[in-house]
Amino acid sequence: MxxxxxxxxxxxxxxxxxxxxxxxxxxxxxxxxxxxxxxxPAAAPVFTQVDQNIWVVTLTANIKAQPRYPGASDYTAIGFPSVSIRKLGEPERFSTPDEGLSFALYETSTFRIGPTVRYISGRYYGDDRRHLFGFRDAGFALEPGVFGEFTPVDWLRVRAEIRHGTIGHHGVVGSVGADFIQPFDRWRFSIGPRFNFGDGAFARRYFGVLPIEALLNGRVTAFRPDSFTSAGVLGAVTYTFDERWAVTGYAGYNRIIGSSADSPLVRRPFGSPDQFVFGAKIDYSFTMPALF
Incomplete structure (x- = not known):
């Protein structure tokens, strides 16, 4: 059996x-x-000729609405230009509106590294005379540093920056983000998480309250944060009209967490831990002979 x-x-x-x-x-x-x-899906139109002696120069006009100063609950609109250059025939590198002005010193098809710099808006008494009475100004800052990007596949890019403040603050700050990218015909969609951090020098400059400031203001208590962290997300959509013109709209959100979230400056009525940004940019590209 x-x-x-x-x-x-x-x-x-x-x-x-x-x-x-x-x-x-x-x-x-x-x-x-x-x-x-x-x-x-058809690819977006680009300059297809390959010529190492020709540059493709992209001029960008940017406008965005962001918190008036770090931790603020009211918003202001700012506009600024930017420029990028690549050799004719090189693929255009993916970038997001929230990253610093960067230049790659070393790059491969999957990895880039080089210097970067960001601008941080300051906090001034004139921004909110009623709530900021007695507070010292925390001026705008430039944050030079280095960045690294890793693009293991076409639909994913990971970027990290580490920077050191000048002028407004002298702390160490950084950011880490990932973007999931989906092109379709002339459209390109991207979305991904963001994580930002800063040391005690940065946190105390923009979120600390000195005893004399608390005494003069009368509505807050002294506060000394030991670090800054925030986490959020950024999404963007780009439409390419032709090889010269493209337009991008984007929106982002960051939540201040950790030590700095307990600051009186990010609580009502002074501010908010919820930080939003909305913006748009227009790109215009043209070719010119390489200068070096």
Missing amino acids: SGMLRSRLAKTFTRIARSAVAVAALAGGTAAVRAADMPT
Whole structure:
């Protein structure tokens, strides 16, 4: 009986295996037919000629609404220009509106590293005379540093920056973010998480309250944060009209967390831990002979 049972089980297993192979072959054929029938999204128009002696220069006009100062609950609009250069024929590198002005000293198809700099808006008494009475100004800052980017696949980019403040503060700050990228015809969508951090020098400059400030203001208590952290997300959509013109709209959100979140400056009515940004930019590209 045991030999007959083994024989029957072997025959049954053989039938099941043959059926599974047939089903897999049918499914594979059907998937191939469907894939062949699906339209392939057309790529956005770009400069296609390859010439190392020609540059593609992109001029960008930016406008965005952001908190009036770090931790503020009211918003202001700012506009500023930017420029980027690449050699004709080189693919345009993905970038996001919230990253610093950067230049790659070393790059491959998957990795880039180089210097970067960011501008941080300051906090001034004139921004809110009613709530900021008695507070010292925390001036705007430039934050030079270095960045690194890793793009393991076309649809994912990871970027990190480490910077040191000048003028407004002298702390160490940094950011880490990832972007999931999806192009479709002339459109490109991206979204990803953000994490920002700063040391005690940065946190005390923009979120600390000195005893004399608390005494003069009369509505806050002294506060000394030991660090700054925030976490959030940024999403953007770009439409490319042709190889010269493109427009981008974006929106982002960051939540101040950790030590700085307990500052009186990010509580009502002085401010808010919820920090939003909304913006748009227009790109215009043209070619010119390389200068070096």
